[in-house]
Amino acid sequence: MGRDAIDELSTAVRRQRATEMQGARLAPALTIVAHPNAARAGDTHVLDPFPPGREAAISRSAPELIKPGRALGAPLADVFVSRKPFRLRSLGEGRIRLIVEEGSTEVVVGGQPCRRLDLGPADLAAGVLLELAGRVLLLLHLRDTTEEDGADTLGMVGNSAGLRSVRKAIESIVDLHVPVLIRGETGTGKELVARAIHQHSPRRAGPFVSVNLGAVPRDLAAAELFGAQRGAFTGATRDREGLFAAARGGTLFLDEVGEAPPEVQVMLLRVLETGEMTPVGSHVPVRTDARLIAATDANLEDHIRDGRFKAPLLHRLAGYVVRLPPLRERREDIGPLFYHFAREELLAIGEEHRLSPQDPYAEAWLPAPLASLLVRHAWPGNIRELRNVTRQIVIGSRGRDRLRIEPRLSAELSSGAPPLPAQPMSLASAAEPPSPRRKAADVTEEQLQNALREHAWDLKTAADALRIPRSSIYDLVDRLPNVRTAGKLTAEEIERCYRTCEGDVEAMVATLQVSRRALSRRLKEMGLTPKGK
Numbered sequence: 001m002g003r004d005a006i007d008e009l010s011t012a013v014r015r016q017r018a019t020e021m022q023g024a025r026l027a028p029a030l031t032i033v034a035h036p037n038a039a040r041a042g043d044t045h046v047l048d049p050f051p052p053g054r055e056a057a058i059s060r061s062a063p064e065l066i067k068p069g070r071a072l073g074a075p076l077a078d079v080f081v082s083r084k085p086f087r088l089r090s091l092g093e094g095r096i097r098l099i100v101e102e103g104s105t106e107v108v109v110g111g112q113p114c115r116r117l118d119l120g121p122a123d124l125a126a127g128v129l130l131e132l133a134g135r136v137l138l139l140l141h142l143r144d145t146t147e148e149d150g151a152d153t154l155g156m157v158g159n160s161a162g163l164r165s166v167r168k169a170i171e172s173i174v175d176l177h178v179p180v181l182i183r184g185e186t187g188t189g190k191e192l193v194a195r196a197i198h199q200h201s202p203r204r205a206g207p208f209v210s211v212n213l214g215a216v217p218r219d220l221a222a223a224e225l226f227g228a229q230r231g232a233f234t235g236a237t238r239d240r241e242g243l244f245a246a247a248r249g250g251t252l253f254l255d256e257v258g259e260a261p262p263e264v265q266v267m268l269l270r271v272l273e274t275g276e277m278t279p280v281g282s283h284v285p286v287r288t289d290a291r292l293i294a295a296t297d298a299n300l301e302d303h304i305r306d307g308r309f310k311a312p313l314l315h316r317l318a319g320y321v322v323r324l325p326p327l328r329e330r331r332e333d334i335g336p337l338f339y340h341f342a343r344e345e346l347l348a349i350g351e352e353h354r355l356s357p358q359d360p361y362a363e364a365w366l367p368a369p370l371a372s373l374l375v376r377h378a379w380p381g382n383i384r385e386l387r388n389v390t391r392q393i394v395i396g397s398r399g400r401d402r403l404r405i406e407p408r409l410s411a412e413l414s415s416g417a418p419p420l421p422a423q424p425m426s427l428a429s430a431a432e433p434p435s436p437r438r439k440a441a442d443v444t445e446e447q448l449q450n451a452l453r454e455h456a457w458d459l460k461t462a463a464d465a466l467r468i469p470r471s472s473i474y475d476l477v478d479r480l481p482n483v484r485t486a487g488k489l490t491a492e493e494i495e496r497c498y499r500t501c502e503g504d505v506e507a508m509v510a511t512l513q514v515s516r517r518a519l520s521r522r523l524k525e526m527g528l529t530p531k532g533k
Helices: 002-021 121-126 161-173 190-199 218-226 262-274 300-305 311-315 332-349 368-376 382-396 407-414 445-454 459-466 470-479 491-500 503-513 516-525
Strands: 026-036 044-045 055-058 087-090 095-099 107-108 112-119 128-131 136-144 180-183 207-213 250-256 291-296 320-323
Touching: 002 107, 026 332, 026 368, 055 218, 107 190, 121 136, 128 368, 136 161, 136 332, 161 320, 180 190, 190 207, 190 250, 190 291, 218 262, 262 311, 300 311, 332 368, 332 382, 368 382, 368 407, 382 407, 445 459, 445 470, 459 470, 491 503, 491 516, 503 516
Parallel strands: 180 291, 180 320, 207 250, 250 291
Antiparallel strands: 026 044, 026 136, 055 087, 087 095, 095 112, 107 112, 107 128, 128 136
16 A cells, blocks of 8 residues: 555544544434424424423424524424423433423323323433324434534435434545445445445546445456456456456445455455456456445454454455444434335325325324334334335325325334333323223224214224224224215215204214314315304
Protein backbone atom coordinates (compact mmCIF):
# COMPACT_ATOMS: atom_id res chain seq x y z
CA MET A 1 0.00 0.00 0.00
CA GLY A 2 1.43 3.38 -1.03
CA ARG A 3 2.13 6.36 1.25
CA ASP A 4 -0.92 8.27 -0.03
CA ALA A 5 -3.21 5.31 0.61
CA ILE A 6 -1.79 4.91 4.13
CA ASP A 7 -2.42 8.61 4.84
CA GLU A 8 -6.00 8.28 3.59
CA LEU A 9 -6.53 5.16 5.71
CA SER A 10 -5.27 7.00 8.80
CA THR A 11 -7.61 9.90 8.06
CA ALA A 12 -10.56 7.51 7.74
CA VAL A 13 -9.76 5.74 11.00
CA ARG A 14 -9.47 9.07 12.85
CA ARG A 15 -12.84 10.15 11.51
CA GLN A 16 -14.47 6.88 12.51
CA ARG A 17 -13.05 6.99 16.04
CA ALA A 18 -14.16 10.59 16.46
CA THR A 19 -17.68 9.59 15.42
CA GLU A 20 -17.78 6.68 17.87
CA MET A 21 -16.45 8.76 20.79
CA GLN A 22 -19.07 11.47 20.58
CA GLY A 23 -21.11 11.47 23.78
CA ALA A 24 -24.83 10.97 23.37
CA ARG A 25 -27.36 13.04 25.31
CA LEU A 26 -30.71 11.26 25.31
CA ALA A 27 -34.09 12.95 25.65
CA PRO A 28 -37.65 11.58 25.36
CA ALA A 29 -39.22 12.04 21.93
CA LEU A 30 -42.52 11.32 20.19
CA THR A 31 -42.35 10.05 16.61
CA ILE A 32 -45.34 9.42 14.33
CA VAL A 33 -45.35 5.81 13.13
CA ALA A 34 -48.78 5.79 11.48
CA HIS A 35 -51.17 8.59 10.53
CA PRO A 36 -54.12 8.87 8.09
CA ASN A 37 -51.84 11.18 6.09
CA ALA A 38 -48.87 8.94 5.31
CA ALA A 39 -46.59 11.94 4.73
CA ARG A 40 -46.62 12.57 8.49
CA ALA A 41 -44.82 9.31 9.30
CA GLY A 42 -41.43 10.03 10.87
CA ASP A 43 -42.37 13.51 12.16
CA THR A 44 -40.88 13.97 15.62
CA HIS A 45 -41.23 16.15 18.71
CA VAL A 46 -38.35 16.07 21.21
CA LEU A 47 -39.19 16.71 24.88
CA ASP A 48 -36.05 18.66 25.69
CA PRO A 49 -35.56 20.02 28.24
CA PHE A 50 -37.87 17.79 30.31
CA PRO A 51 -36.94 18.29 33.99
CA PRO A 52 -38.84 16.59 36.85
CA GLY A 53 -42.34 17.97 37.27
CA ARG A 54 -42.63 19.33 33.73
CA GLU A 55 -45.56 18.12 31.62
CA ALA A 56 -46.07 17.80 27.88
CA ALA A 57 -49.66 18.01 26.59
CA ILE A 58 -50.52 16.02 23.45
CA SER A 59 -53.72 16.81 21.58
CA ARG A 60 -55.07 17.43 18.11
CA SER A 61 -53.53 20.91 18.03
CA ALA A 62 -50.26 20.54 19.96
CA PRO A 63 -47.35 20.00 20.02
CA GLU A 64 -45.82 20.47 16.59
CA LEU A 65 -44.02 17.42 15.21
CA ILE A 66 -41.29 18.22 12.72
CA LYS A 67 -40.06 16.36 9.64
CA PRO A 68 -36.31 15.62 9.97
CA GLY A 69 -34.24 18.29 8.30
CA ARG A 70 -37.02 20.89 8.29
CA ALA A 71 -37.52 23.95 10.45
CA LEU A 72 -41.32 23.99 10.68
CA GLY A 73 -43.68 21.26 11.84
CA ALA A 74 -47.39 20.67 12.37
CA PRO A 75 -49.62 19.21 15.08
CA LEU A 76 -51.31 15.81 14.73
CA ALA A 77 -54.38 17.56 13.26
CA ASP A 78 -56.52 14.41 13.08
CA VAL A 79 -60.22 15.12 13.63
CA PHE A 80 -60.66 12.04 15.83
CA VAL A 81 -57.88 13.10 18.21
CA SER A 82 -59.39 15.19 21.00
CA ARG A 83 -58.56 18.83 21.56
CA LYS A 84 -58.36 17.99 25.25
CA PRO A 85 -54.82 16.70 25.74
CA PHE A 86 -53.42 13.70 27.48
CA ARG A 87 -50.21 14.41 29.37
CA LEU A 88 -46.70 13.09 29.82
CA ARG A 89 -45.19 14.09 33.18
CA SER A 90 -41.48 13.84 33.95
CA LEU A 91 -40.87 12.03 37.25
CA GLY A 92 -37.10 12.43 37.12
CA GLU A 93 -34.36 9.78 36.79
CA GLY A 94 -35.55 8.90 33.30
CA ARG A 95 -39.12 8.08 34.37
CA ILE A 96 -42.31 9.39 32.75
CA ARG A 97 -45.98 9.12 33.76
CA LEU A 98 -48.67 8.91 31.09
CA ILE A 99 -51.95 10.55 32.26
CA VAL A 100 -55.21 10.30 30.28
CA GLU A 101 -58.18 12.20 31.71
CA GLU A 102 -61.90 11.92 30.95
CA GLY A 103 -62.63 13.59 27.62
CA SER A 104 -59.11 13.16 26.29
CA THR A 105 -58.26 10.99 23.32
CA GLU A 106 -58.40 7.28 24.08
CA VAL A 107 -54.81 6.04 24.40
CA VAL A 108 -54.21 2.32 23.99
CA VAL A 109 -50.99 0.75 25.27
CA GLY A 110 -50.39 -2.95 24.76
CA GLY A 111 -53.94 -3.51 23.49
CA GLN A 112 -55.63 -1.91 26.54
CA PRO A 113 -57.12 1.56 27.02
CA CYS A 114 -54.97 3.39 29.53
CA ARG A 115 -55.58 6.14 32.09
CA ARG A 116 -52.23 6.15 33.84
CA LEU A 117 -48.97 4.37 33.22
CA ASP A 118 -45.54 4.86 34.78
CA LEU A 119 -42.67 4.22 32.37
CA GLY A 120 -39.07 3.60 33.38
CA PRO A 121 -35.78 4.07 31.52
CA ALA A 122 -35.90 0.50 30.15
CA ASP A 123 -39.38 1.09 28.69
CA LEU A 124 -38.28 4.31 27.00
CA ALA A 125 -35.10 2.70 25.67
CA ALA A 126 -37.17 -0.06 24.06
CA GLY A 127 -39.87 2.38 22.90
CA VAL A 128 -43.51 2.59 24.01
CA LEU A 129 -46.31 2.54 21.44
CA LEU A 130 -49.29 4.87 22.00
CA GLU A 131 -52.37 4.19 19.85
CA LEU A 132 -54.60 7.27 19.58
CA ALA A 133 -58.26 6.80 18.57
CA GLY A 134 -57.27 3.71 16.59
CA ARG A 135 -55.91 5.98 13.83
CA VAL A 136 -52.60 7.48 14.93
CA LEU A 137 -49.63 5.56 16.34
CA LEU A 138 -46.92 7.40 18.27
CA LEU A 139 -43.65 5.93 19.48
CA LEU A 140 -42.38 7.35 22.77
CA HIS A 141 -38.66 6.70 22.78
CA LEU A 142 -35.24 8.18 23.53
CA ARG A 143 -33.41 10.32 20.99
CA ASP A 144 -29.84 11.54 20.90
CA THR A 145 -30.06 15.33 20.90
CA THR A 146 -26.37 15.81 20.10
CA GLU A 147 -26.89 14.65 16.50
CA GLU A 148 -28.44 17.07 14.03
CA ASP A 149 -30.67 15.92 11.21
CA GLY A 150 -28.79 15.98 7.93
CA ALA A 151 -30.41 17.55 4.90
CA ASP A 152 -29.18 14.73 2.61
CA THR A 153 -30.77 11.35 3.32
CA LEU A 154 -28.32 9.66 0.90
CA GLY A 155 -31.28 7.74 -0.54
CA MET A 156 -32.07 5.97 2.75
CA VAL A 157 -35.47 6.09 4.44
CA GLY A 158 -35.64 6.85 8.16
CA ASN A 159 -34.02 9.02 10.80
CA SER A 160 -33.22 6.71 13.71
CA ALA A 161 -29.99 7.15 15.64
CA GLY A 162 -28.55 4.04 13.99
CA LEU A 163 -29.30 5.30 10.49
CA ARG A 164 -27.96 8.77 11.26
CA SER A 165 -24.69 7.13 12.34
CA VAL A 166 -24.57 5.22 9.05
CA ARG A 167 -25.08 8.43 7.08
CA LYS A 168 -22.34 10.14 9.07
CA ALA A 169 -19.99 7.22 8.41
CA ILE A 170 -20.71 7.41 4.67
CA GLU A 171 -20.05 11.15 4.60
CA SER A 172 -16.70 10.52 6.33
CA ILE A 173 -15.47 8.12 3.67
CA VAL A 174 -16.96 9.11 0.30
CA ASP A 175 -14.05 11.33 -0.77
CA LEU A 176 -11.30 8.85 0.20
CA HIS A 177 -9.98 5.99 -1.95
CA VAL A 178 -10.01 3.56 0.97
CA PRO A 179 -11.46 0.03 1.06
CA VAL A 180 -14.76 -0.16 2.96
CA LEU A 181 -16.22 -3.16 4.77
CA ILE A 182 -19.97 -3.03 5.42
CA ARG A 183 -21.10 -5.32 8.25
CA GLY A 184 -24.68 -6.12 9.20
CA GLU A 185 -27.31 -8.80 9.41
CA THR A 186 -28.95 -10.18 6.28
CA GLY A 187 -31.48 -7.82 4.75
CA THR A 188 -30.19 -4.62 6.38
CA GLY A 189 -29.44 -2.88 3.07
CA LYS A 190 -25.71 -3.34 2.59
CA GLU A 191 -25.83 -2.86 -1.19
CA LEU A 192 -27.88 0.31 -0.75
CA VAL A 193 -25.10 1.71 1.45
CA ALA A 194 -22.45 0.67 -1.07
CA ARG A 195 -24.36 2.47 -3.83
CA ALA A 196 -24.67 5.59 -1.66
CA ILE A 197 -20.90 5.63 -1.13
CA HIS A 198 -20.32 5.29 -4.87
CA GLN A 199 -22.92 7.88 -5.89
CA HIS A 200 -21.47 10.53 -3.56
CA SER A 201 -17.81 9.80 -4.34
CA PRO A 202 -15.52 11.32 -7.00
CA ARG A 203 -16.06 8.04 -8.92
CA ARG A 204 -19.81 8.56 -9.31
CA ALA A 205 -19.49 8.95 -13.09
CA GLY A 206 -17.87 5.51 -13.33
CA PRO A 207 -19.59 2.10 -13.22
CA PHE A 208 -20.92 0.45 -10.08
CA VAL A 209 -20.39 -3.31 -10.43
CA SER A 210 -21.96 -5.65 -7.88
CA VAL A 211 -21.35 -9.37 -7.36
CA ASN A 212 -22.54 -11.78 -4.68
CA LEU A 213 -19.64 -14.15 -4.05
CA GLY A 214 -22.00 -16.62 -2.41
CA ALA A 215 -23.78 -17.05 -5.75
CA VAL A 216 -20.65 -17.54 -7.91
CA PRO A 217 -19.42 -21.16 -8.42
CA ARG A 218 -16.22 -21.55 -6.46
CA ASP A 219 -14.23 -22.89 -9.43
CA LEU A 220 -15.21 -19.85 -11.54
CA ALA A 221 -14.87 -17.13 -8.90
CA ALA A 222 -11.28 -16.18 -9.76
CA ALA A 223 -12.02 -15.86 -13.48
CA GLU A 224 -15.23 -13.94 -12.72
CA LEU A 225 -13.35 -11.34 -10.68
CA PHE A 226 -9.93 -11.10 -12.28
CA GLY A 227 -10.57 -12.27 -15.83
CA ALA A 228 -9.01 -15.18 -17.70
CA GLN A 229 -6.93 -15.80 -20.79
CA ARG A 230 -8.11 -18.03 -23.60
CA GLY A 231 -7.36 -21.66 -22.78
CA ALA A 232 -6.82 -21.01 -19.05
CA PHE A 233 -9.40 -23.69 -18.22
CA THR A 234 -11.88 -25.96 -19.96
CA GLY A 235 -14.45 -23.79 -21.73
CA ALA A 236 -12.27 -20.69 -21.85
CA THR A 237 -12.48 -20.26 -25.63
CA ARG A 238 -11.63 -16.56 -25.57
CA ASP A 239 -10.08 -13.93 -23.36
CA ARG A 240 -12.46 -12.92 -20.57
CA GLU A 241 -12.62 -9.54 -18.90
CA GLY A 242 -13.23 -9.83 -15.17
CA LEU A 243 -15.34 -7.65 -12.90
CA PHE A 244 -12.33 -5.64 -11.69
CA ALA A 245 -11.79 -4.54 -15.29
CA ALA A 246 -15.51 -3.88 -15.78
CA ALA A 247 -15.46 -1.58 -12.73
CA ARG A 248 -12.49 0.45 -14.02
CA GLY A 249 -12.90 4.07 -12.94
CA GLY A 250 -15.76 3.17 -10.63
CA THR A 251 -16.62 0.88 -7.71
CA LEU A 252 -16.62 -2.91 -7.28
CA PHE A 253 -18.98 -4.19 -4.60
CA LEU A 254 -18.27 -7.70 -3.24
CA ASP A 255 -21.25 -8.97 -1.26
CA GLU A 256 -20.86 -12.00 1.03
CA VAL A 257 -17.09 -11.62 0.88
CA GLY A 258 -16.80 -14.29 3.59
CA GLU A 259 -17.74 -16.86 0.94
CA ALA A 260 -14.66 -16.12 -1.18
CA PRO A 261 -12.62 -19.31 -1.94
CA PRO A 262 -9.04 -19.42 -0.55
CA GLU A 263 -7.39 -18.75 -3.92
CA VAL A 264 -9.61 -15.73 -4.48
CA GLN A 265 -8.72 -14.42 -1.01
CA VAL A 266 -5.02 -14.54 -1.93
CA MET A 267 -5.64 -12.67 -5.19
CA LEU A 268 -7.82 -10.06 -3.43
CA LEU A 269 -5.09 -9.49 -0.87
CA ARG A 270 -2.59 -8.86 -3.68
CA VAL A 271 -4.93 -6.33 -5.30
CA LEU A 272 -5.32 -4.46 -2.02
CA GLU A 273 -1.58 -4.48 -1.28
CA THR A 274 -0.19 -3.69 -4.72
CA GLY A 275 -3.08 -2.38 -6.82
CA GLU A 276 -2.35 -5.15 -9.33
CA MET A 277 -4.10 -8.36 -10.36
CA THR A 278 -3.13 -11.28 -12.56
CA PRO A 279 -5.85 -12.77 -14.79
CA VAL A 280 -6.27 -16.55 -14.60
CA GLY A 281 -3.83 -18.24 -17.00
CA SER A 282 -1.64 -15.14 -17.32
CA HIS A 283 1.69 -14.26 -15.77
CA VAL A 284 1.50 -10.55 -16.52
CA PRO A 285 0.09 -8.34 -13.72
CA VAL A 286 -2.46 -5.71 -14.67
CA ARG A 287 -3.11 -2.44 -12.83
CA THR A 288 -6.56 -2.06 -11.31
CA ASP A 289 -8.53 1.14 -10.99
CA ALA A 290 -11.63 0.31 -8.96
CA ARG A 291 -12.62 1.22 -5.47
CA LEU A 292 -13.34 -1.92 -3.46
CA ILE A 293 -16.34 -2.14 -1.12
CA ALA A 294 -17.04 -5.47 0.56
CA ALA A 295 -19.94 -6.61 2.72
CA THR A 296 -20.71 -9.53 4.97
CA ASP A 297 -23.26 -10.77 7.47
CA ALA A 298 -20.83 -13.44 8.70
CA ASN A 299 -18.56 -13.35 11.74
CA LEU A 300 -15.26 -13.16 9.87
CA GLU A 301 -13.32 -13.41 13.11
CA ASP A 302 -14.83 -16.87 13.64
CA HIS A 303 -13.97 -17.74 10.04
CA ILE A 304 -10.36 -16.75 10.73
CA ARG A 305 -10.20 -19.01 13.82
CA ASP A 306 -11.66 -21.85 11.74
CA GLY A 307 -9.11 -21.29 8.98
CA ARG A 308 -11.76 -20.28 6.43
CA PHE A 309 -10.71 -16.65 6.06
CA LYS A 310 -7.33 -14.92 6.01
CA ALA A 311 -6.70 -12.41 8.76
CA PRO A 312 -4.51 -10.11 6.57
CA LEU A 313 -7.36 -9.87 4.04
CA LEU A 314 -9.81 -8.80 6.75
CA HIS A 315 -7.37 -6.13 7.91
CA ARG A 316 -7.03 -4.80 4.35
CA LEU A 317 -10.74 -4.92 3.56
CA ALA A 318 -11.60 -3.12 6.79
CA GLY A 319 -9.87 0.14 5.88
CA TYR A 320 -13.09 1.68 7.17
CA VAL A 321 -15.99 -0.26 8.69
CA VAL A 322 -19.65 0.75 8.35
CA ARG A 323 -21.92 -1.18 10.71
CA LEU A 324 -25.60 -1.37 9.81
CA PRO A 325 -28.09 -1.66 12.68
CA PRO A 326 -30.81 -4.33 12.49
CA LEU A 327 -34.35 -3.10 11.93
CA ARG A 328 -35.37 -4.04 15.49
CA GLU A 329 -33.04 -1.24 16.65
CA ARG A 330 -34.64 1.25 14.23
CA ARG A 331 -38.27 1.07 15.37
CA GLU A 332 -38.99 4.74 14.63
CA ASP A 333 -38.06 4.02 10.98
CA ILE A 334 -40.58 1.20 10.50
CA GLY A 335 -43.51 3.54 9.76
CA PRO A 336 -41.72 5.57 7.06
CA LEU A 337 -40.27 2.37 5.56
CA PHE A 338 -43.70 0.69 5.46
CA TYR A 339 -45.27 3.67 3.69
CA HIS A 340 -42.28 3.86 1.31
CA PHE A 341 -42.71 0.25 0.22
CA ALA A 342 -46.51 0.54 0.26
CA ARG A 343 -46.32 3.49 -2.13
CA GLU A 344 -44.43 1.35 -4.64
CA GLU A 345 -47.12 -1.37 -4.49
CA LEU A 346 -49.99 1.15 -4.60
CA LEU A 347 -48.52 2.81 -7.69
CA ALA A 348 -48.47 -0.59 -9.40
CA ILE A 349 -52.17 -1.21 -8.69
CA GLY A 350 -53.34 2.39 -9.17
CA GLU A 351 -54.29 3.09 -5.55
CA GLU A 352 -51.70 5.65 -4.47
CA HIS A 353 -54.54 7.90 -3.26
CA ARG A 354 -54.82 5.69 -0.15
CA LEU A 355 -51.82 7.50 1.35
CA SER A 356 -53.31 11.00 1.23
CA PRO A 357 -57.09 10.88 1.73
CA GLN A 358 -59.04 14.04 0.98
CA ASP A 359 -61.79 13.28 3.52
CA PRO A 360 -60.52 13.91 7.08
CA TYR A 361 -63.29 11.63 8.40
CA ALA A 362 -62.29 8.68 6.23
CA GLU A 363 -61.05 5.50 7.90
CA ALA A 364 -57.31 5.32 8.48
CA TRP A 365 -55.86 3.14 5.73
CA LEU A 366 -53.20 1.79 8.13
CA PRO A 367 -54.99 1.22 11.45
CA ALA A 368 -52.97 1.97 14.56
CA PRO A 369 -53.29 -1.62 15.94
CA LEU A 370 -51.83 -3.05 12.72
CA ALA A 371 -49.02 -0.47 12.73
CA SER A 372 -48.31 -1.41 16.35
CA LEU A 373 -48.06 -5.07 15.35
CA LEU A 374 -45.50 -4.15 12.68
CA VAL A 375 -43.36 -2.12 15.06
CA ARG A 376 -43.32 -4.81 17.75
CA HIS A 377 -42.22 -7.59 15.38
CA ALA A 378 -38.56 -8.63 15.75
CA TRP A 379 -37.87 -8.57 11.95
CA PRO A 380 -35.17 -11.26 11.74
CA GLY A 381 -35.10 -10.68 7.97
CA ASN A 382 -34.79 -6.91 8.52
CA ILE A 383 -35.73 -4.51 5.70
CA ARG A 384 -36.04 -7.29 3.13
CA GLU A 385 -38.64 -9.02 5.31
CA LEU A 386 -40.52 -5.75 5.92
CA ARG A 387 -40.70 -5.14 2.19
CA ASN A 388 -42.14 -8.60 1.55
CA VAL A 389 -44.68 -8.26 4.39
CA THR A 390 -45.72 -4.82 3.12
CA ARG A 391 -46.31 -6.22 -0.37
CA GLN A 392 -48.38 -9.08 1.02
CA ILE A 393 -50.58 -6.81 3.16
CA VAL A 394 -51.11 -4.18 0.46
CA ILE A 395 -51.94 -6.61 -2.33
CA GLY A 396 -54.13 -8.67 0.01
CA SER A 397 -56.11 -5.50 0.83
CA ARG A 398 -56.46 -4.37 -2.79
CA GLY A 399 -59.65 -2.39 -3.36
CA ARG A 400 -60.29 -1.88 0.37
CA ASP A 401 -60.37 1.40 2.24
CA ARG A 402 -58.59 -0.18 5.20
CA LEU A 403 -55.67 -2.60 5.34
CA ARG A 404 -56.48 -6.14 6.45
CA ILE A 405 -54.01 -8.78 7.60
CA GLU A 406 -54.48 -12.54 7.31
CA PRO A 407 -54.66 -14.41 10.64
CA ARG A 408 -51.66 -16.55 9.71
CA LEU A 409 -49.48 -13.51 8.98
CA SER A 410 -50.78 -11.77 12.10
CA ALA A 411 -49.73 -14.76 14.20
CA GLU A 412 -46.28 -14.77 12.59
CA LEU A 413 -45.75 -11.08 13.30
CA SER A 414 -46.96 -11.49 16.88
CA SER A 415 -44.46 -14.23 17.66
CA GLY A 416 -41.20 -13.07 19.19
CA ALA A 417 -42.46 -9.55 19.90
CA PRO A 418 -40.67 -7.76 22.76
CA PRO A 419 -42.45 -7.52 26.13
CA LEU A 420 -44.88 -4.67 26.70
CA PRO A 421 -44.40 -2.01 29.40
CA ALA A 422 -45.80 -2.53 32.87
CA GLN A 423 -49.53 -3.19 33.03
CA PRO A 424 -51.37 0.15 32.64
CA MET A 425 -54.19 1.29 34.88
CA SER A 426 -57.12 0.53 32.60
CA LEU A 427 -60.28 2.52 32.10
CA ALA A 428 -61.97 -0.33 33.94
CA SER A 429 -61.52 -0.81 37.68
CA ALA A 430 -57.89 -1.48 38.55
CA ALA A 431 -59.02 -4.09 41.08
CA GLU A 432 -60.87 -6.08 38.43
CA PRO A 433 -58.57 -8.60 36.68
CA PRO A 434 -58.59 -8.29 32.88
CA SER A 435 -60.64 -10.90 31.03
CA PRO A 436 -58.76 -13.21 28.69
CA ARG A 437 -58.85 -12.38 24.99
CA ARG A 438 -61.04 -14.40 22.63
CA LYS A 439 -60.54 -15.36 19.02
CA ALA A 440 -62.78 -13.51 16.59
CA ALA A 441 -63.71 -16.84 15.00
CA ASP A 442 -65.35 -17.89 18.31
CA VAL A 443 -67.84 -15.00 18.22
CA THR A 444 -71.25 -15.90 16.79
CA GLU A 445 -73.35 -13.58 14.67
CA GLU A 446 -75.91 -13.29 17.49
CA GLN A 447 -73.21 -12.33 20.00
CA LEU A 448 -71.86 -9.70 17.63
CA GLN A 449 -75.34 -8.30 16.95
CA ASN A 450 -76.08 -8.07 20.68
CA ALA A 451 -72.76 -6.35 21.44
CA LEU A 452 -73.24 -3.85 18.63
CA ARG A 453 -76.80 -3.10 19.73
CA GLU A 454 -75.71 -2.65 23.34
CA HIS A 455 -72.92 -0.26 22.37
CA ALA A 456 -74.84 1.82 19.82
CA TRP A 457 -73.25 0.01 16.87
CA ASP A 458 -69.78 1.35 17.69
CA LEU A 459 -67.34 -1.28 16.42
CA LYS A 460 -64.46 -0.44 18.75
CA THR A 461 -66.42 -0.55 22.00
CA ALA A 462 -68.23 -3.67 20.82
CA ALA A 463 -64.85 -5.33 20.18
CA ASP A 464 -63.73 -4.46 23.71
CA ALA A 465 -66.96 -5.88 25.15
CA LEU A 466 -66.49 -9.11 23.16
CA ARG A 467 -62.83 -9.28 24.29
CA ILE A 468 -61.53 -9.58 20.73
CA PRO A 469 -58.82 -7.44 19.09
CA ARG A 470 -60.25 -4.27 17.60
CA SER A 471 -58.56 -4.96 14.28
CA SER A 472 -60.40 -8.32 14.09
CA ILE A 473 -63.95 -6.98 14.33
CA TYR A 474 -63.77 -5.48 10.82
CA ASP A 475 -62.95 -8.88 9.35
CA LEU A 476 -65.75 -10.41 11.46
CA VAL A 477 -68.27 -7.88 10.11
CA ASP A 478 -67.10 -8.62 6.55
CA ARG A 479 -67.73 -12.34 7.02
CA LEU A 480 -71.27 -11.97 8.43
CA PRO A 481 -73.78 -10.94 5.74
CA ASN A 482 -76.44 -9.69 8.16
CA VAL A 483 -74.10 -7.22 9.88
CA ARG A 484 -73.41 -4.01 7.99
CA THR A 485 -71.46 -0.82 8.48
CA ALA A 486 -72.41 2.68 7.38
CA GLY A 487 -69.86 2.41 4.60
CA LYS A 488 -71.81 -0.47 3.02
CA LEU A 489 -75.12 1.41 2.89
CA THR A 490 -76.19 2.69 -0.50
CA ALA A 491 -76.97 6.37 -0.99
CA GLU A 492 -80.59 5.44 -1.76
CA GLU A 493 -80.97 3.63 1.58
CA ILE A 494 -79.57 6.57 3.50
CA GLU A 495 -81.72 9.14 1.66
CA ARG A 496 -84.88 7.06 2.18
CA CYS A 497 -84.17 6.65 5.90
CA TYR A 498 -83.31 10.36 6.17
CA ARG A 499 -86.73 11.29 4.79
CA THR A 500 -88.56 8.70 6.92
CA CYS A 501 -86.83 9.79 10.14
CA GLU A 502 -87.01 13.47 9.16
CA GLY A 503 -83.26 13.79 9.57
CA ASP A 504 -83.22 12.60 13.20
CA VAL A 505 -79.81 10.95 13.39
CA GLU A 506 -80.63 8.92 16.52
CA ALA A 507 -83.72 7.46 14.84
CA MET A 508 -81.65 6.71 11.74
CA VAL A 509 -79.05 4.87 13.84
CA ALA A 510 -81.79 2.74 15.44
CA THR A 511 -83.34 2.00 12.05
CA LEU A 512 -80.19 1.30 10.05
CA GLN A 513 -78.29 -0.26 12.98
CA VAL A 514 -74.94 1.34 12.20
CA SER A 515 -72.47 3.54 14.08
CA ARG A 516 -73.65 7.08 14.75
CA ARG A 517 -70.25 8.54 13.98
CA ALA A 518 -69.91 6.65 10.72
CA LEU A 519 -73.46 7.50 9.68
CA SER A 520 -72.86 11.20 10.43
CA ARG A 521 -69.83 11.04 8.18
CA ARG A 522 -71.87 9.54 5.33
CA LEU A 523 -74.55 12.19 5.77
CA LYS A 524 -71.92 14.92 5.56
CA GLU A 525 -70.47 13.38 2.40
CA MET A 526 -73.95 13.37 0.83
CA GLY A 527 -74.69 16.96 1.85
CA LEU A 528 -77.49 15.98 4.25
CA THR A 529 -77.76 17.86 7.54
CA PRO A 530 -78.59 15.61 10.52
CA LYS A 531 -80.89 16.81 13.28
CA GLY A 532 -80.39 16.17 16.97
CA LYS A 533 -77.21 16.11 19.02
